[in-house]
Amino acid sequence: MDRISALDLVALVLDEGTYESWDQPIDVSGYSPDYRAAVEKAAQRSGCDESIITGRGLVRGRPVAFVLNEFGFLAGSIGRAAAQRIVSAVRRATAEGLPLLASTASGGTRMQEGTPAFVHMVDISRAIMDHRAAGLPYLVHLRHPTTGGVFASWGSLGHITVAEPGALVGFLGPKVYELLEGRPFPSGVQVSENLARRGIVDSVVLHEELPSVVDRALGLLVDPVTDATRTRRPGVEPGTPRRHGTWESIEITRAEPRVGARDVLRHGSDATVRLQGTEEGERDTAMLVAFARLDGVPCVVVGQDRTTQTPANPMGPAALREARRGMRLAAELGLPLVSLIDTPGAELSPGAEEGAIAGEIARCIAAMSTLEVPSVSVLLGQGSGGGALALLPADVVVATENAWLSPLPPEGASAIVHGDVDHAPQMAQQQRVSALDLQETGTVHHVVPEPEDDSPEALARAVAAEVGHQLRGLLDARGANGLPSTHA
The missing domain is CATH 3.90.226.10 (2-enoyl-CoA Hydratase; Chain A, domain 1)
Structure with a gap:
């Protein structure tokens, strides 16, 4: 499957010239030499300094905040720095009254950081639910692959959730399942089309359709009431003779x-x-x-x-x-x-x-x-x-x-x-x-x-x-x- 990067998504969905990054530099001074080297190599390969980029921009003139996963950076895994970046962006979007667009592509929690990173999924979920409690729209786009703690937290909390065609989307990665259980995971289960049939995601959307889907969703969730264009019929008054029994x-x-x-x-x-x-x-x-x-x-x-x-x-x-x-x-x-x-x-x-x-x-x-x-x-x-x-x-x-x-x-x-x-x-x-x-x-x-x-x-x-x-x-x-x- 051809993967679309986080930066490509920015160019695809946001109005040209409206991208504004909210990201602060990542402090890698506390990382081990091997981990720091892996992070630096991932940054060179992906063009991103972490597995998450955040910011704001316009979609057909409407302001929107975004949290985008970059799979090319250590398989989109979420460490503490990435989790803190997500929480900070969601909190800022809530404070500024902005709709939030998230796009995931991740294997889940970053294994190099273990449990301290894993528990940050709670902080991410809490921030998103506070955003929702403020009456602000949260739109989710699931990309290939989205598994583990990402799907089990911010990937599953959208008001509207769409997914890429043929994307692997599930809680447990099939390779992990096979190693743990000694048999392959059944095919066709953790696929976006099956999730749509099961009512877990709302629709499967091609990349080229995503801008219009986001535009239509924001138009319904953000734009004000417009003038009526259809003709009302005078109501039937009580006591009017009946046309039918x-x-x-x-x-x-x-x-x-x-x-x-x-x-x-x-x-x-x-x-x-x-x-x-x-x-x-x-x-x-x-x-x-x-x-x-x-x-x-x-x-x-x-x-x-x-x-x-x-x-x-x-x-x-x-x-x-x-x-x-x-x-x-x-x-x-x-x-x-x-x-x-x-x-x-x-x-x-x-x-x-x-x-x-x-x-x-x-x-x-x-x-x-x-x-x-x-x-x-x-x-x-x-x-x-x-x-x-x-x-x-x-x-x-x-x-x-x-x-x-x-x-x-x-x-x-x-x-x-x-x-x-x-x-x-x-x-x-x-x-x-x-x-x-x-x-x-x-x-x-x-x-x-x-x-x-x-x-x-x-x-x-x-x-x-x-x-x-x-x-x-x-x-x-x-x-x-x-x-x-x-x-x-």
């Missing part, structure tokens, strides 16, 4: 074509960065999590994807854990949260029970109910059971005209009350599950109309316009757009 609306939400969360992101967002998984080795395609700019308003979106939920692949507990990741990110970064509800119901199985499906529903409800950032939830289509309720609590609840919310699918309610599924239409009407019923009872605050000639794209744009309008109202009510200083 309750059961007909339910059938509409189950039919194709029908607007979904993907449509809202595709047609309603000015920019999007998708996140994958829980960061903890779980990924459920039933849930979409993304940083987005819905009709000009930066936000975190968690949405149930109607295109991936089937009887064979229902929404499981991992999907709700992904949603909670989005909620945590919104709270930490001071961004509004938007939830898109569209599910035929959460998974009902022994595996779901053992995966704490009920607990995850409870924790989602608790998290959304106690968010301190502005929030809007959207009943986009089907809203069946606890899996739908998990994403409902918000400052403002919007619904499309044909959306619905019920304790169980109407067929399930019919089975409980009547012992058959034939009374499902009757049960749906009796339980007042429709968006218009929910508006009358106060659960839904605004209904987006669905005219007869509607299309998924047009409805997605209208939903985004309404969400953007509601978020602007919530942000304005909080003053200064309700966002932390990085968004000013």
Whole structure:
């Protein structure tokens, strides 16, 4: 694999002429003669005085601090001087209110320095978490190879984490494993593409794509609200004659074509960065999590994807854990949260029970109910059971005209009350599950109309316009757009 150096990354990502180094000279006077010679040789070979370079610059005009690993310097290993350089840079970035970009390529702790260097991973992690606690974005780029204490500390703490194609990324180096265990490490496990599939990293990014990825991420996490560009539809007023009966609306939400969360992101967002998984080795395609700019308003979106939920692949507990990741990110970064509800119901199985499906529903409800950032939830289509309720609590609840919310699918309610599924239409009407019923009872605050000639794209744009309008109202009510200083 062709490696890109730390200095090449500076030239690739930062605006030309904006690089400013924060690094102080390294004191090697206390090193042994052999170690000093190795360090001097590494410096000559790599063009860097240590395995870490730090500083600040501009990315498309936005100031950003950086911490970059140089693998050519003693395999990117982290000794005490390198660790102190990282901590100093992160602390300075926090004090100056700067987003932080890190790029790793390291075998881990420097063996020549042993435990005194190893324990500095704690200091690095503490500094990064203080940076995150200040509401400042932390972006991580994992290069080949990233292993050991680097991956187990600052390489795994990003708000957004991307990796090089084909990069070796793992906790234990495969050569070390083979020597210790007497057999090779299974191939394909510690590879960036596998980590993306497992929800440990968010995406795999080519070098030439990295500048645009960083630019898009910073645009979502740093840039202010912009003007609306999509047209709102006048809301359906309570008492307006209904276009469809309750059961007909339910059938509409189950039919194709029908607007979904993907449509809202595709047609309603000015920019999007998708996140994958829980960061903890779980990924459920039933849930979409993304940083987005819905009709000009930066936000975190968690949405149930109607295109991936089937009887064979229902929404499981991992999907709700992904949603909670989005909620945590919104709270930490001071961004509004938007939830898109569209599910035929959460998974009902022994595996779901053992995966704490009920607990995850409870924790989602608790998290959304106690968010301190502005929030809007959207009943986009089907809203069946606890899996739908998990994403409902918000400052403002919007619904499309044909959306619905019920304790169980109407067929399930019919089975409980009547012992058959034939009374499902009757049960749906009796339980007042429709968006218009929910508006009358106060659960839904605004209904987006669905005219007869509607299309998924047009409805997605209208939903985004309404969400953007509601978020602007919530942000304005909080003053200064309700966002932390990085968004000013």
